[in-house]
Amino acid sequence: MKKIGIVTIIDYSNYGNRLQNYATQEVLKSLGFNVITIVNAPKPANVLSKIKRMPINVIISKAINKAKNFKKNIVHRQRIAALKKFTDAYIFETDTCITEKYIPNNFSDEFDYFVTGSDQVWNPTFRYGSPIDFLTFAPKHKRIAYAPSFGVSKIPSDYVKRYKEWLSEIPYLSVREHAGAKIIKELTGREAVVLIDPTLMLPKERWLSIAKPAKNKPKKEYMLTYFLGGIPNEYKRKIYGIAKKNNLQVINLADINDRQTYIVGPSEFIDFINSASLFCTDSFHGVVFSILLETPFIVFDRVGNFPSMNSRIETILSTFKLESRHQRNIDDASIFNADYSHVDLILERERKKALDFLKKALNIEAGF
Numbered sequence: 001m002k003k004i005g006i007v008t009i010i011d012y013s014n015y016g017n018r019l020q021n022y023a024t025q026e027v028l029k030s031l032g033f034n035v036i037t038i039v040n041a042p043k044p045a046n047v048l049s050k051i052k053r054m055p056i057n058v059i060i061s062k063a064i065n066k067a068k069n070f071k072k073n074i075v076h077r078q079r080i081a082a083l084k085k086f087t088d089a090y091i092f093e094t095d096t097c098i099t100e101k102y103i104p105n106n107f108s109d110e111f112d113y114f115v116t117g118s119d120q121v122w123n124p125t126f127r128y129g130s131p132i133d134f135l136t137f138a139p140k141h142k143r144i145a146y147a148p149s150f151g152v153s154k155i156p157s158d159y160v161k162r163y164k165e166w167l168s169e170i171p172y173l174s175v176r177e178h179a180g181a182k183i184i185k186e187l188t189g190r191e192a193v194v195l196i197d198p199t200l201m202l203p204k205e206r207w208l209s210i211a212k213p214a215k216n217k218p219k220k221e222y223m224l225t226y227f228l229g230g231i232p233n234e235y236k237r238k239i240y241g242i243a244k245k246n247n248l249q250v251i252n253l254a255d256i257n258d259r260q261t262y263i264v265g266p267s268e269f270i271d272f273i274n275s276a277s278l279f280c281t282d283s284f285h286g287v288v289f290s291i292l293l294e295t296p297f298i299v300f301d302r303v304g305n306f307p308s309m310n311s312r313i314e315t316i317l318s319t320f321k322l323e324s325r326h327q328r329n330i331d332d333a334s335i336f337n338a339d340y341s342h343v344d345l346i347l348e349r350e351r352k353k354a355l356d357f358l359k360k361a362l363n364i365e366a367g368f
Contacts, residue, residue: 002112004028004362005094006037007132009119012083013076015226015269016199016285020118022090022266023198024146026206027354028115031364038114039097042130075259082265090210098137100130108138113362115144118176118198122163123151129159134166141171144361147195147354149176150183153311163187172361174354177315193357196319196350199288207292211270216260218249224276226253226286229302238327239280242335248277278336284312291320296338300327320346 006024011017021037028035087093096104108114114135120126121133135143155163164187167173173192175181184192223243225231231239231252243250253272256262264272273279274293279286282302290297299317301310317323320343324330359365 001032001034003034003036003110005111005114006035007040007114007116007135008037008121009126010037010039010041010093012080012087015083015266016283016288017119018083018086018091018266019269019285019289020197020199021087023202024115024118025091027198027201027358031355031358031362033112033362036092036094039094040130040132041097041099042127042132072256075256075262078259078263082263086266098132100132103137108142111138111142113142113144114138115146116170117146117148117174120149120151122148122180124156124159126151129162131162131166134163134170136166136169140169143170144172144358145170145174145192146358146361147174147176147197148180149312150180151312153179153183155183155187160187172357174357177312179311179315193353194315195354195357196347197284197288197316198354199285200292200347201351201354202292204292204294207270207289208274210267211274212267213271213275214261214264214268217268217272217275218251220249221247221277222249222251222275224251224253224272224279226279226281226283227300227302228254229282229304232303235280235300235327242278246277246336251276282313284316287313287316287325290325290338291316291322291340291343294338294340294343296336297325298327298330298335299325319350 006021006028008021008024009017025035025037098104098107116133116135127133131137133148167184168188168190173184173190174195175184175192176195176197178194181192181194184190223239223246225239227235240250242248251261251272252258253261253264253269270289270293273286273289273295276295279290279295279297280300281287281290281297282300287297287299289295299313317326322338322343324334325338
């Protein structure tokens with residue numbers, strides 16, 4: 001059986017990351033391949049020098065804050081343990097971790113193909129422009145980009161030359177959002193197909209088969225939130241206003257102060273969304289699983305350091321004709337009445353588009 005190595009972000013603290021990794025694996029397995037995720041760790045060369053240049057008062061301040069956050073760090077480690085447990089149960093990973101400076105001899109000979117994606121593997125802020133994410137360690141004919149994301153709308157000038165070269169050397173290019181396709185066009189002149197995130201390739205029943213209720217799941221109806229960029233007061237007023245008006249308990253998945261909820265794993269994440277009366281989020285994968293599980297949702301623009309990441313959400317709302325679920329468009333009368341009647345046909349079309357791309361890239365005729 002031919003073998004594929006997945007190169008993606010290895011993040012044991014993020015639900016979307018773990019679930020897209022699992023979905024990519026399952027899609028490729030269904031096409032008849034032995035699939036394993038390559039554990040990798042890009043190392044930015046300038047981090048150490050930045051630390052050395054920090055004034056002593058800044059270093060002391062950081063140490064004090066770290067001590068203050070000791071209890072929160074313990075809770076965060078418990079969450080990581082839960083996501084690692086999910087990974088060990090459902091995702092096949094290499095025992096060896098590769099880095100830019102360490103790739104075993106003849107490593108690429110062990111695989112027939114390498115797939116980079118999905119997730120934000122090409123985000124220069126997260127990944128520092130690592131050549132690993134562009135599969136430069138492998139022969140060009142083995143390189144495939146499956147719905148990766150840049151996570152930004154523009155590539156910093158320091159990265160342009162490298163990105164242009166590396167993208168030009170990947171024979172099969174696809175991306176997850178229209179902003180990414182535009183970047184590739186501007187850098188290389190090539191047209192990259194926009195594909196749905198791999199989590200959307202698996203049907204609802206498949207996801208529910210690995211879902212399970214959390215120990216602290218409410219018995220009464222509840223409203224779920226999952227915000228990665230923080231919840232501004234404006235958002236809180238809207239969320240808690242809806243909850244009060246409809247007698248709903250509010251469960252905040254990303255609130256580290258609520259330990260029992262914060263430490264749940266991806267299986268519980270799926271169940272929480274599936275059972276919610278309403279889901280409020282700024283997360284791309286929060287939107288994905290709302291669509292898959294047909295849960296009414298309101299998506300908010302993410303605030304904080306990466307507002308340009310909203311392009312991914314704009315693409316998915318446009319693809320599935322669900323712009324009405326954005327908080328700036330939501331109608332009070334339809335908050336709990338999301339119309340998903342048209343989604344199945346779109347999913348069928350988009351899944352076929354993705355499979356056609358993969359079949360061509362992998363030179364196979366197998367079905368899904």
